[in-house]
Amino acid sequence: DAGITQSPRHKVTETGTPVTLRCHQTENHRYMYWYRQDPGHGLRLIHYSYGVKDTDKGEVSDGYSVSRSKTEDFLLTLESATSSQTSVYFCAITSGVYNEQFFGPGTRLTVL
C-alpha cells in the first residue's frame, strides 16, 4: 500500500472555517498529489509536490493551499471552507520507472 496514511478520515465542518488535511508517507517518495473525487467528475488534481517546499497547482486549485516542509508530509488547507468543497479527498504518490500511482485511503469532508 506504499505506506500512505491520511488524517482525518472523516470530517464535518461549517462554512467559513479553516480545515487542514494531512497526508503522510513512509517511503521517501518524491512526488505527492492531492485529488478530489466527486460524482460525475472523477479524480481531479488540486495540487501536487515534487519535493520539499516544491509545489504546483492542479486543475482545481482555487480555494486550496498546500505545504510540504518534510518529505513525508503533504498538507492540504482549505483557508475558508465552502459547501462546494464537500468531497472525498485522496492523497497519492508515484513510484517506479513508469510512475505508478498509489493512493491513500481518502478523507471524506463535509462542509455544512
Added chain:
Amino acid sequence: KNEVEQSPQNLTAQEGEFITINCSYSVGISALHWLQQHPGGGIVSLFMLSSGKKKHGRLIATINIQEKHSSLHITASHPRDSAVYICAVPNTGNQFYFGTGTSLTVIP
C-alpha cells in the same frame, strides 16, 4: 476535450460472465494504469502496462500503443468484482489524465 475516454460508463453483468472495459486515450504515453475502487472504498492500483498484456488472477489487461487503446477483462466475474474501474495515463509533467470510470455491478 477528454484525453482519456472509458466505455461503458455503467455495466451490469451476471455472475460468471466475461467482462470487458475499454479505455482510449489521445496522448502519447509511456504506460497506462488501471485502478479499482470499491463502493465507499479506497483506490487500488490493478495494473500498470506499457505494452502487450498482463494477468492477475481473473483480471487481464491489454494495451495497443499504436491504436491508443487498452482493455480490462474480467473472466468468471463475481459479485466482489463490483467496483468502479478507472483508467489513467501520465502526461509529461508527472501528472495524470483520468477517465471518469466504469461502474461495474455483478449480480449473483
